[in-house]
Each structure stands twice: as structure tokens, then as C-alpha cells.
Amino acid sequence: MIVYFGGERDSFYALGMVALPLTVLLWSAFRFRPIWTAAGSGLSVMFLTSMTGLGLAGFQPPPKTLDAVLLLAFMLLFGVVPLAVAALVNQQRRMNRRMLRLAIRDAEAQRVVLESVVADRTRELNEANARLETASQTDPLTGLRNRRYLANQIPADLAFYERERMRTGRADALLFALVDIDHFKRVNDTYGHAAGDKVLQQVSCVLTRLVRSGDYVVRWGGEEFLLVLRPVAREFVPVLGERLRAAVEEHEYDVGVPVTCSIGLAEYPMFMEGQQTPGWEEMLELADAALYWVKANGRNGWATLRPTTETDIKKVMTELRAGAQALLESGQLSLISSQQAQPRDPVGRSGP
Template identity: 40%
Template sequence: MLITHTFVKVIHAFNQQYNRAIFHLMKKIVLLFLFIITLPVIAQQDIKTLKYCVDPDWMPFEGVVNGKHTGIASDYLELFSQSLPYKFILVSTNSWKESTDFLKSGKCDLTLMLNSSAEREKYLTFSLPYFFGPNVLVTKGGMPFIQDLTAIGDMTLGVVSGYRLLEEIPMYYPEIKIKVLSSEEAGLLSVNQGDIDAFVGSLYSINLSINTLNLQSVKINGWISLQDKLRIGFTKPNAHLTPIFNKTIEKISSKQHNDILMRWSDVRVVKQTDYTVLYYFISGMSLLFIVFLWRYLVSIKISNALKHKNKELEQIREELLFVNKELEYLSFHDNLTNLYNRHYFMSTLNDHLNQLARQEIDSCILMVDLDFFKKINDEFGHAVGDKILQQFSALLLNALRAGDIAARWGGEEFVVLLPETDNNSSLTLAKRLIEAVEHHSFDLNINLTISIGVSQFKDNDTIESWIERADTALYQAKNEGRNCIKESL
């Protein structure tokens, strides 16, 4: 009896220990299950949502079709989505003006593709530029080619409301008569109807609009030096995102840039089959055979014609790409010396000035003038003078370092930006340039000297004051005998 009682107690204790083990095991299983089902929610909380606005009618750059974002900007957004932990939500608008109003009011966090400007910098912070494109002039077909905005003269120029060009053209060319238009389409139609003489806008969007609207009497008839440098614009509360997106922009390869451009500048012909053919039932098998034979021959003729048109369009597309590259180069460079032109220099200097505002680094400007150059033109002719300018430009480029920017300022005057360079280093480079000119053998054994003014950036400088101090130093060098260097105070 004692043995039986002891056995029962052992069995009871075993059951209690077994039940506790089962209970703890089930508890762990339930906790693991709850962790698994909440893991996607936790991960989703780490993904920040960014609302963005676009220009709904600016193809091929961007647009909204059936509520979906499309165009070049949408392809770049796909690259950003793959690299960054953000979810992008499109905020629909009816116009670019409405998009800018939403950005100002904070209804949107960013916009993907626009130029920077002084007005926009009041409410946006900009990323690095990631897409470049030339701006062109459109006129009626019979007008002569327009070299630049300086050749507009008394003509009326159309510009789209809210676009960056409406700020910069009056700044650089205050004498031009401007008519503000609601859209690019309205501008092209105004040229076609003779309401304005010329219209300015992006090459890629204008080329697409001319073809879409089937405007036969207008043409791209010139270019301007103000190019598009398209960037992401962040509202001020989201300015901290700028360096994050800049790193992603810097990682975009040339192949990815080219693939996107080719995808949206490609020209295609869509073959369509006409299913509305009326069949006549004619008695007799022989006549029916003749009808089918005739249709077969016609289809071959149409197919050959489409192949020929496709080949012609492909050739036109290749020519357009070549012309685009030529226009882009010409919009940045002086056509005589192949140095950068004045407008490109001013645009680059503006970007550099923004960098100087963020970083404590030294930078200098050199203003260079060829001494008694008018005398060379008068004695030897302008052809020889042009040759001297070209030879001096080659000497100037050879004397500079990688990263220095040289441009023809106008006539025989040149300007050089020396980034991350203090006053002493700038004076050393200027002396080296003067010696190179003195020892160079120019055409017809012409003895050439130069005068140089140097100015180092100061904390309170604007673009205008910085350049003016360099120009004042150059004027002093010319007054004190030329062939020398003077630095601004």
C-alpha cells in the first residue's frame, strides 16, 4: 500500500512539471507569432512618405496622364525610389502655377525637375543639377537664324509664366520686349498665328510640341546661352534631404542618363491595320482570286513604304541628336576662342558663390586684358587680331589648372575663376601667365603684353561686387603702364 501511494505522488509531480513546460513553450510560440505579424508594420514605419508636385503639362520632361506621373522625371524618380528609403506620393495639380502654390504652402514636400532661381530659392532648397538641356528660339519659317537673345532687337519674345526664364531674361537683357503666356502650347500657337515674333523654351519639349500640334509654319530658329540645369527642389522644412539625394544623384551613371534621354527623345512609327475594308462578293472563283491577289500586292507596297519612312525617321532622329550636342556646346562656348562664354561663366560663378556661402574656402577672379589690342586690329586687320585672340586663349588654358574656369568676357578681355585659391597663389599664376605671353611668338612676330586685375572673394561680396573689384584692379594696372598685375583691396 505504501509503494502504491508513493508511485501516485511521483506521477502527480511529473504531470505538474510537464504542464508548466508545455505552458512556457506555448507562451514563447504566441510571442513569436505576434512578432512576425507586426514586423511588416514596424518596417513600414521606417519608410518616410514624401509628397511631390510636378508640372502636369511639360512633356517629355514630365506630365500627368490618367492620374499617373510620366516623362523623364518619372524615370529618375524610379532610380531614387530604388536607392532611398522613401515612399513618393504624387499630389495632383492642374497647372505648374498650382504646383508652385502647393510647394509654397507646404502641401508638397518637393518637386522633381526645375531650374533654380533667386525667386524660387526663397521657398525651396535645390539639389545638384542632374539633367542639362539647351533652350531654343522658335519663329516663323521665313525668318533668318537668330544667333542669341542679343539679336532679338525689336521683336516680341514669348515666355511661359512661372518659368525661370521669365526671371533671368529681363535680368540679363532688360531691353527685350516680353509677352507672358500661360503655357508652351500657347506660345507656339501665338508664333504660328503671328501674335508674337519669337518664343523661347526647352529644345526637347518644344520639338515634341511642334510635332504634336503639327505646326508646319514654325521652326526652331536659334538658341540662347541660358541653358536648363534641372534639379530637385525641396521645401525649406525638408532641406535636410538635399545631401541625401545629392549622393544618389552622383551615383547615377552616364549610361543611365543616356538611356533615359534616348527613351524619351526616340521617334517611332506605329503600324496600324485598317480593318474597315469593304468586301464585295463577286460571283466566280477567278474574280475572287484577283481581288485577294490585289490586296496582297497593296499590303506589300504599304509595308515597304512604312519601312522606308521608319528609316528616314531614324536618320532624322540621329541628325537631331547630333544637332542637340552641337547646340549644347555652342550655348556654352565662345565661337572664336572656344573658351566658355560670358553667360556660362556667370551661371558657374553663381553656383560657386552659393558653395562659398556654405564653406570657408578661398577663391579668386582674374580679369585679363590684351594691351593695345585695338592697335593690332588697326595695323594688321581683324583677321590677324582674331588669330592673336585664339593663340592667347590657348596660352591661357595651358597656364591654368584642372578646375579653373576661363571665359571670354568680351572683345580682348578675359575672366578666370580660380576655385580654392588664395591671393598669393593667384598672383603666382598671374605672373606665370604674363611671362608665357612675353616669351610666346605670335603671328607676324607681334609683341603682345597683358594686364591683370586680381580680386579675392570677401564674405560680404556679391557676384557684381566681386567682379567689379577685379575690374577696378585691371583698370589700375592699365593706368600704371600695363604689362603688370594689380590686386584689389
């Protein structure tokens, strides 16, 4: 009001003389940090005071009180208003920065919480999927692996075996052992299915105790079990077959009756050189044929079918379903079996 009043009375110091520098100072208050606005205000006041005091560049000392008041008002405008505006702007900036930091901190906290929730849900989902996968590959009665597990696992095992065989040059055999409980139907018919289930569980425990790290036992179906044994020297195959047979026979079962088994063995690879060796499905067919040879010739024993110099694998796999006997008689296969394998059972004992 003082500046306006003075300017209206044709003072030495017209109101327009302060408009441009004051505008620049106000602009700097919004644009720059307060220190620069303060510096600009101080320089402007010093410049105006110096010019007025010296009477230079059209500036004259105030000749009367009104002009002095007006000059002081100009000084006040230059010195106080930009600084006040700068202080307010700076306070607002600091408030905005504080609010921004709080918003960032809250957002970071929410992100951490969300990531933790997502991680927990992901872990729970992975654990649930793992449990489902394990359950889908596990026999519920015995707790052993099932056929699905074998189908998923055996290709990797054979690939690893082939790499090791190429690296070491050893002629060890990966062994498939198909174990069938003898006369299991009699146990179910005589003592009930609960007793039969108990026998299956106890046989699975016996077989599990016999395997080494890297071996595994599979519930193949019904009263049949499949053991996949890591590579061993071929001369020890009969030893392993007899060890399995004896362990099942010597165990004391809750049903109170002896339990024996028949075992068919197959050695992978079937051929060490020359012909292409059959895949694991064909090796199981060989083990199955050896198993049924044992069952047809006394049970409570083991047998393994091996190739000869006359073996034609395509012919063998085609004719194997009719039984191993014809292939043995034609010299396509040779047989190694336990001493417990006796002549064929009398009529009425050829069932499972």
C-alpha cells in the first residue's frame, strides 16, 4: 500500500522501477533453492542502495520523507518478499518430499509384504504340487514307488549308465529283478485280504532293506515287485538273485505261514557289442519270461535269460510271449537259475 500510495504521488521513485527485478526475484524463489533467492535479494538491495547513495544512473537520494519511505518500501520488497516466498516454497517442497518419502516407504513396505505373501503362496503351491507328484508316483499300500515313477526315472538312469559305461569301459550290468510272491492267492483266500495286504507290506520292507543307495523298489502290480539295481559285475548277478530269494523266504510273517517268491532277472545291456540292446521295456519282458520259467519249474527260485551267439533279438522279442522254453531249446537264449528251481509243479499248483 505504501509503494502504491507513493507511486500515485509522482514520487522520485516510480513503482515501475521495482517491477522487473522483483519479478525476477520472485521467479527465482519458485525456481531455485532459498540460498540463491537470498543472494539475489541481497545483491539487488546492495545495488539499489549503492546507486541511490551515490546518486548514479538516475538514482538520487530521497529529497523528502515520502521518497525516503518509498525507497525503504522498495528495499523491503527486494529484501523480504522474495525471501518469504522462497521460505514458503521451500517449506512446501520439503513437505512434498517428506510426503513422497512416506509414500515410497509405504509402497516399499507393501511391496515387501506382497512379495512375502506371493513367496509363501508359491512355496505352498510348490509343496502341494510336490506332494501330489510324490503321491501320484507312490503306491498307497506299501509306500513304494509305482509304475509311473519308473517310467519317469528309468530313462535318466539308463542314460547315466551309458555315459558311465563309455567313460569307464566296464562291462557291469544294470539289473532288473521282477519278484512275484508265490501262491499269494492262497493267502488272500485262506486268511483274508487284510492278511494279504500285510504280507505285501512286509515283503516290501524286506526288499527295501536289501537295496543300496541308488537302487529302488517299485510296486509293479498285484503281488509283483520290481527292483532296479545299480550296475554290478555280471558274475555277481546269481549272488544277488539268491540273496533276494533267501531274504523273502527267511522272514517271519504275521500270517504265521511261510512266504516264498519267484524272481526273474534281466541284465542291461543285453549285448555288450554287436547287436543293438533292447530298451528297458523289452528287458522287463525278458525278466517276466524268466520269472514265469521259475514259476513253471518249482517256484521259490530265480532265473536270468542271457543271449547266445545265435541270438536274434528281433526273433527273441517276437517269440518271447509264448514263453522262454522254445527259445532255450532253439539256442536263442541261455538260462542261469537257482538250485531251488525244481521240475514243474504238479497240476493244481501252477497258479500264482
